[in-house]
Amino acid sequence: MQNHRTFGPRGLVFLAVLLAAAALVPASSLLTPAGSALHLSTYAVTLVGKYLCYALLALSLDLVWGYCGILCLGQGAFFALGGYAMGMYLMRQIGARGSYANPDLPDFMVFLNYHSLPWTWWGFSSFPYAVLMALAVPGALALVFGYFAFRSRVTGVYLSIITQALTYALLLAFFRNEMGFGGNNGLTDFKDILGHDVRSDGTRAALFATSCVALALGYVVAAAVTGSKFGQVTVAIRDAESRVRFLGYRVEHYKTLVFTLSAMMAGMAGALYVPQVGIINPGEFAPANSIEAVIWVAVGGRGTLVGAALGAVLVNWGKTYFTGAFPEYWLFLLGGLFVLVTLFLPQGILGLVDRLTARRRPGPPAERPVAPEEQVLPRPVAE
Amino acid sequence: MTDPVLTSSLLYLDDVRVSFDGYKALRGLSLVLAPNEMRAIIGPNGAGKTTMMDVITGKTRPDEGTVFFGGSVDLTKRDEAEIAELGIGRKFQKPTVFENHSVDTNVALALKAPRGAFATLFGRAARDAREKVDGILRRIRLWDHRARRAGDLSHGQKQWLEIGMLLAQDPKLLLVDEPVAGMTDSETATTAELLREIARDHAVVVVEHDMAFVRDLGVKVTVLHEGAVLAEGPLDRVSADPRVVEVYLGR
Ligand SMILES: Nc1ncnc2c1ncn2[C@@H]1O[C@H](COP(=O)(O)OP(=O)(O)O)[C@@H](O)[C@H]1O
Numbered sequence: 001m002q003n004h005r006t007f008g009p010r011g012l013v014f015l016a017v018l019l020a021a022a023a024l025v026p027a028s029s030l031l032t033p034a035g036s037a038l039h040l041s042t043y044a045v046t047l048v049g050k051y052l053c054y055a056l057l058a059l060s061l062d063l064v065w066g067y068c069g070i071l072c073l074g075q076g077a078f079f080a081l082g083g084y085a086m087g088m089y090l091m092r093q094i095g096a097r098g099s100y101a102n103p104d105l106p107d108f109m110v111f112l113n114y115h116s117l118p119w120t121w122w123g124f125s126s127f128p129y130a131v132l133m134a135l136a137v138p139g140a141l142a143l144v145f146g147y148f149a150f151r152s153r154v155t156g157v158y159l160s161i162i163t164q165a166l167t168y169a170l171l172l173a174f175f176r177n178e179m180g181f182g183g184n185n186g187l188t189d190f191k192d193i194l195g196h197d198v199r200s201d202g203t204r205a206a207l208f209a210t211s212c213v214a215l216a217l218g219y220v221v222a223a224a225v226t227g228s229k230f231g232q233v234t235v236a237i238r239d240a241e242s243r244v245r246f247l248g249y250r251v252e253h254y255k256t257l258v259f260t261l262s263a264m265m266a267g268m269a270g271a272l273y274v275p276q277v278g279i280i281n282p283g284e285f286a287p288a289n290s291i292e293a294v295i296w297v298a299v300g301g302r303g304t305l306v307g308a309a310l311g312a313v314l315v316n317w318g319k320t321y322f323t324g325a326f327p328e329y330w331l332f333l334l335g336g337l338f339v340l341v342t343l344f345l346p347q348g349i350l351g352l353v354d355r356l357t358a359r360r361r362p363g364p365p366a367e368r369p370v371a372p373e374e375q376v377l378p379r380p381v382a383e
Numbered sequence: 384m385t386d387p388v389l390t391s392s393l394l395y396l397d398d399v400r401v402s403f404d405g406y407k408a409l410r411g412l413s414l415v416l417a418p419n420e421m422r423a424i425i426g427p428n429g430a431g432k433t434t435m436m437d438v439i440t441g442k443t444r445p446d447e448g449t450v451f452f453g454g455s456v457d458l459t460k461r462d463e464a465e466i467a468e469l470g471i472g473r474k475f476q477k478p479t480v481f482e483n484h485s486v487d488t489n490v491a492l493a494l495k496a497p498r499g500a501f502a503t504l505f506g507r508a509a510r511d512a513r514e515k516v517d518g519i520l521r522r523i524r525l526w527d528h529r530a531r532r533a534g535d536l537s538h539g540q541k542q543w544l545e546i547g548m549l550l551a552q553d554p555k556l557l558l559v560d561e562p563v564a565g566m567t568d569s570e571t572a573t574t575a576e577l578l579r580e581i582a583r584d585h586a587v588v589v590v591e592h593d594m595a596f597v598r599d600l601g602v603k604v605t606v607l608h609e610g611a612v613l614a615e616g617p618l619d620r621v622s623a624d625p626r627v628v629e630v631y632l633g634r
């Protein structure tokens with residue numbers, strides 16, 4: 001019954017920054033001359049665009065983990081499926097420009113002696129269809145998987161393990177040539193998206209702006225969901241699942257719905273990621289990717305949405321730097337970071353910010369009785 | 384199904400048996416509760432009181448026996464959420480509230496309203512919801528604490544909040560497991576008053592060890608021992624029963 005300020009001041013700043021970046025970054029990349037102090041290279045734009053896709057993935061994970069207690073260790077699977085959907089569209093756009101110049105079949109199919117397009121590829125010449133599939137396929141998988149897992153009351157570590165198994169199974173499946181998705185090599189050598197060269201500066205800037213808007217929309221949806229009574233129920237499930245059942249809520253329905261929504265969000269992130277990096281292959285299903293996403297959320301602040309996005313950007317920025325400077329130490333650093341955050345910053349970076357600002361702020365108004373410890377300790381769920 | 388005792392009952396347990404890995408927690412428990420009745424259940428630790436509540440609320444499936452609600456609904460075929468929706472509310476032995484929600488949100492989540500995932504995602508709270516929550520907060524003496532995080536309440540206040548959540552659910556039958564454990568004497572007296580108030584328009588089953596509290600309630604008492612009913616009647620009569628004395632003092 002709290003007054004739900006759906007976004008809160010932090011959320012509004014987050015949205016403002018994203019929308020400003022959507023306008024200013026492409027402007028700086030396209031309108032200022034190279035060498036100008038205001039100029040951003042296409043390389044930088046694409047790099048940050050990639051971080052934004054990771055941020056959307058982190059946001060989707062925070063929705064299930066931070067707000068419903070489902071530690072999904074297979075979130076990368078939904079991201080990769082969304083990526084494949086977009087990759088298939090991009091493959092179809094190559095048309096007869098492939099090495100085999102076959103107008104009907106992508107190169108890898110010609111190479112593998114396909115005679116016609118498998119049914120799984122039907123419709124992927126259409127951009128709207130590909131976008132729909134980037135949402136629907138991860139969503140449908142999460143719906144079916146979640147329904148059975150949650151109905152059987154698989155929770156905690158067991159659930160985490162089977163989500164990890166899910167992404168691993170998909171990894172193995174997509175490696176197989178018979179699956180018809182390019183096997184080991186995946187999908188690459190993209191040429192056009194919506195009639196524009198994927199590698200051109202203008203397309204890169206547009207993809208960046210789209211990623212900003214998608215992240216902003218993802219945030220708006222996540223904030224609306226977590227701010228609704230539905231969100232209060234999922235937090236209650238996270239904290240005391242069986243109590244929620246005895247109140248008459250069907251816990252499995254809530255979990256399935258939030259899991260499905262989150263998978264669709266992850267799928268969208270993957271769909272935006274692929275045209276920016278220019279390739280999608282089974283490696284995206286690697287369990288390690290999903291675990292990294294968990295670390296981003298933990299570092300930024302679980303159950304804060306904005307923190308999850310921030311964590312994804314910061315950790316990946318660090319990764320870009322360290323894998324360049326000291327490639328052999330990055331994994332140790334990442335592991336160490338996770339241990340440190342778990343031990344000393346259970347609420348992540350945003351929790352730390354809350355703690356520091358709460359110390360400085362004067363006490364709250366007298367109308368609301370406040371426990372003394374509440375003034376210094378962060379709340380597990382901010383906003 | 385034509386048994387008049389069954390059809391006129393609100394809750395009907397007959398020869399219920401539950402065992403955990405061979406340990407028989409309930410051994411032929413039978414109990415009948417009339418609509419709007421308040422009943423106190425006493426019995427030593429391990430007598431099966433909590434297990435009985437688990438059976439009624441669908442947490443534990445009995446190995447044998449019948450459990451009917453309202454004379455016709457077989458509770459052994461339903462799950463927790465269905466049973467809650469039928470109108471059976473439960474307060475746990477260990478107070479269980481949603482620690483990270485405010486006190487008023489806890490009550491609001493329990494409030495009788497559509498429980499479906501889409502209903503709570505897209506629906507709006509009923510116009511009188513606020514009033515109902517406020518009324519309950521006053522009744523459970525937590526009005527001044529309504530905006531606090533429930534996890535920051537004292538143990539006694541959490542117990543009251545859980546009773547408030549039961550009130551919000553407005554069930555036909557309330558199952559209350561050891562509501563005064565760990566309470567001070569004055570908190571205990573307040574709780575007894577609260578439960579008597581609730582019993583005016585709800586059927587209530589209270590499990591409690593505290594004899595002074597049970598005396599305060601002034602209702603029919605059922606004594607459980609080793610998973611079955613040992614005695615039943617007014618407190619004065621059952622406490623004079625030599626078998627009851629034996630169970631309580633003879634250990
Ligand atoms: N889930 C369970 N698994 C194994 N044994 C249980 C379980 N629940 C209860 N018991 C056992 O059943 C007996 C009755 O327990 P309980 O109903 O909690 O008693 P009471 O509430 O009367 O103290 C105890 O001996 C307890 O150890």
Ligand SMILES: [Mg+2]
Nearest residue numbers: 432433434476
């Ligand atoms: Mg007990």
